[in-house]
Amino acid sequence: MVTLIENLINGLSMGSIYAIIAIGYTMVYGIAKMLNFAHGDIIMVGSYAAFILISTMGLPVPAGILASVVICLCLGILIEKIAYKPLRNAGSPLAVLITAIGVSYFLQNGAMLVFGSNTKSFTSVIPAQIQTLQIGPFQVKGIAVVSILTSLVLVGILQVFINRTRPGQAMLACSQDRAAASLMGISVNNTITLTFAIGSAMAAIAGVLMCSYSPALTPTTGAMPGIKAFTAAVFGGIGSIPGAMVGGLVLGIIEQLSKYYISQQVSDAIVFGVLIVILLVKPTGLFGKVIQEKV
Amino acid sequence: MKERAALIDRTSRNDFVTYGMVLAVFVIVQILSSAGVLTNQLQGLLVPLCVYAIMAVSLNLVVGILGELSIGHAGFMCVGAFVSALFSNQVGDGMPSLLRFVIAILLGGLFAGIFGFLIGVPVLRLNGDYLAIVTLAFGEIIKNIINAIYIGIDGSGLHASLTSANKLVDPESGVILINGPQGITGTPRDSSFLIGIILLLLSLVIALNLTHSRDGRAIMSIRDNHIAAESVGINITKYKLIAFTLSAVIAGFAGALYSHNLATLTATSARFGYNMSIMFLVFVVLGGIGNFRGGIIAAVVLTLIPELLRFLSNYRMLIYAIVLIVMMIISWNPASRAFMEKHKLGSHLFKKNAKAGKEGK
Amino acid sequence: MALLEVNNLAIQFGGLRAVDDFDLTIEKGELYGLIGPNGAGKTTVFNLLTGEYKPNEGIIKLDGTNITGKSPIEINKAGIARTFQNIRLFRQLTVLDNVKVGLHNRYHYSTAASILRLPSYYKVEKEMNEKAYELLKVFSLDRDADTTLASNLPYGAQRKLEIARAMATGPKLLLLDEPAAGMNPNETQELMDTISLIRREFGMTILLIEHDMKLVSGICEKLTVLNFGRILTQGATQEVLTNPEVIRAYLGDD
Secondary structure, eight states: OHHHHHHHHHHHHHHHHHHHHHHHHHHHHHHHOOOOTTHHHHHHHHHHHHIIIIIITOOOHHHHHHHHHHHHHHHHHHHIIIIIGGGTTSSOHHHHHHHHHHHHHHHHHHHHHHHOSSOEEOOOSSOGGGSEEEETTEEEEHHHHHHHHHHHHHHHHHHHHHHHSHHHHHHHHHHHOHHHHHHTTOOHHHHHHHHHHHHHHHHHHHHHHHHHHSOEEOTTTTHHHHHHHHHHHHHHOTTOHHHHHHHHHHHHHHHHHHHHHTOSTTHHHHHHHHHHHHHHHSTTOSSOOOOOOOO | OHHHHHHIIIIIHHHHHHHHHHHHHHHHHHHHHHTTOSOHHHHHHHHHHHHHHHHHHHHHIIIIIIOOOOSOHHHHHHHHHHHHHHHHHHHTTSSOHHHHHHHHHHHHHHHHHHHHHHHHHHHTTSOTHHHHHHHHHHHHHHHHHHHHOEEEEETTEEEEESSOSTTSSOTTTOEEEEEGGGOEEOOOOOOOHHHHHHHHHHHHHHHHHHHTSHHHHHHHHHHHOHHHHHHTTOOHHHHHHHHHHHHHHHHHHHHHHHHTTOSEEOOOHHHHSHHHHHHHHHHHHHHOTTOHHHHHHHHHHHHHHHHHGGGGGGGHHHHHHHHHHHHHHHHHOHHHHHHHHHHTOSOHHHHHHHHHHHHOO | OOSEEEEEEEEEETTEEEEEEEEEEEOTTOEEEEEOSTTSSHHHHHHHHTTSSOOSEEEEEETTEEOTTOOHHHHHHHTEEEOOSSOOOOTTSBHHHHHHHHTGGGSOOOHHHHHHTOHHHHHHHHHHHHHHHHHHHHTTOOTTTTTSBGGGSOHHHHHHHHHHHHHHTOOSEEEEESTTTTOOHHHHHHHHHHHHHHHHHHOOEEEEEOOOHHHHHHHOSEEEEEETTEEEEEEEHHHHHHOHHHHHHHHOOO
16 A cells, blocks of 8 residues: 555655646647647756756756756757748648757757767756655655646646736637637747747756656656657647646656556556547546537 | 550640659669769669659559648558568578569558558548547657567467567577567568569559549549539548558558668668658648659659758768758749749749649649 | 428527428429528528538438438439529549549449559440540530639630539439539520520429529529528419519518
8 A cells, every 4th residue: 555655645746747847738738739849858858957056066966957948948049930830821831830849859969969978877856865865654766746836836827828828818818719819919938939938948847857767868758758748638628738738647656657667668658548548538638628520 | 455555635735744753753763874974872762752752643542632630650651561571581491582572562551551551440530630640659659569570480379479579488499580670681682673562563553543533523523522422422531542552552652661671670660750751741831731752753753852962961961951951942932933933034833833822733 | 293392301500490391392303593682591591402511300301212311422322403592513634534523423434444554444434435525525515624723714615514514423413503604695505505505405403592583583493482591482473573572572571
């Protein structure tokens, strides 16, 4: 029983990291209507930035995290402006998808050149005295608690931002009908840029948390979590922020439980298998809207 | 015979240009090879180039003709690779090598097709990005399971395990067929450039003849407007399945060609992961969606670019990425497309793309 | 026996009864009009007849066979073909291929025959081409039909091609959803001629939705007027069009 609960908490914490990444995925999809395959690599850039700033240059942890967030935010805006914006009216969603893949290659190989392909050992941003916590009978990693709290806080802020502020409302409007939003005087370009900025900033935070959780850092660190978070976003119904949150958490728990109770090797297969079953039962994900084509 | 000639005239002249192009490349490579101009590196690339070209044909059938996005085609290739390698390993010298390889290729295609069909039945009713993510998931599952499984055979039959090869089979008579992450070793190196070219032509014949037939029209009508297709009595599920299954069969052929070119076959991400599926998708999109010839050209060009950039050593993949982004922007950006059309600029590839944007052909 | 018999048809979307208590009888060879203000439920009736929507109540019989609740594919095979209000062509296929897709279920050869190019492929393809050109000629669309993409046709020709494609399925009943929408007077006149031609050549029974009163009064023999999902009146064209209730429904109460 104790192990089960400890596993659930570990799953929940990995899940909340997935959730943070998935929210970025889902926001960009909801507003720019594109699958940003490079999103996972922004996580990697954020982790490297934090690693260099904190471990090598000795910046204090909060300043290092903040700087890495700012770096990723700028990177996200830059990528959007240079690579995605020229193709916004290309007429085929595949064109921008392939470009996103190009950006992903670029970031991975750029990191390979700058940082080398050898694995860097990330130092956890969690202070040593709370590396492991004893809560009642349960022994929990400090980073697990921090991850869960961080994701809750971020989702809270995001909900307030979207529902209570003008730029947030503009994002909501663009996600529902870009043309109509534009007619109402909302700048679609600025809104899309803002979305990329927010998504990338969240990816940086996810990167720091992820590398504090498992410290091996390589240029391809972000790829698989990115794909899994994308899966989580689809699982929850792509375009839906609560969906991405729930999808991320569920995915983290399934992954942890199958790693512990079934097999370390096939846990990915199980995670993807559950996704497929969910989609077959509910073809637009847990919180996705069914769009009936009008005849 | 007259109508036969007329039909060939109209629908197939273009196809014969494609076949001719493949044959011409084969002849040129043979000449260069006998003249000793080809480096060892390029020699070694010939079979993989055929594999990638066949994958471009296979994926084009789903993306270009059926109009659905698949990012899991490396999974079908993986099935074909492992099934065919298992067969060849088991048969060993019990059969002439050519016959063994032909059967291995057919088995690879058959099993990949069975997987395509079984996966297609439930998932083809999903649309758009949901279908894409499910195909990605399937590709990852196939790779993940093959990478984790140990299969052995002995007097009492087949045995499988997810943990280890220890005690899997009777040590006297048993053989380990798939050794977990170590995969399959000792597959006969039956693949050759000639067989690769023959397989590529075969895949092209399947894909092009299907496209220009009653079934092909039904498949493309679903792509263009599924509601209208239903209204004229087209069975959507059936034709989606035909396209998807045949595409998987062709991917299985490619897999067999691939596995018989390797001493050790492992189901690693670098070989069969979603990254590979995405690379095939890049071929299809850059070559012009639905344009089989363009897809093959893109496969060859994009495989050769990193090789030709080898002198740049560490920078080559970075430059490859930049080339990819720039090519996509130039060929798909509305303004640059209009500019190119106005000044009749652009290479063959770009023009195909520009056309694809307007007509999707 | 009537070709189409609809009794007590109704469908509900959420709390809204989009079509209610709808009856319709069309005799073989008739040209029947379905009119009514915007949002009256005309296209919904089409979608019910063609199986896009399943009715909550009522029976649809085609030539004596009950087709209620069948799928669009089955209903097309049973003999109803349609066009769409917003044109739905196979845009990236040629004009010829659009019609050949319409012929799909009337000509057969196997997938193997197409991949291996067996003799049956050439034989049946030739028959299909002949049949398709025969149809395209009726609509004067046969010129360059094998090289022109449907999306490159002018608007009026696209509407005609959609009718040709529907005719290719060999229907007993043809449903035209606002065939004259977006056409100029010349094109509308040409369309009226085409519709008359189809009736003459093929003896086709036609049910059409239309807003263009010139077209409706010019060619329809009978009309049903729909308002708020219910039948306002039905009968011979002239009687219906002079009915004060119909005029009120269109122009509103003053």
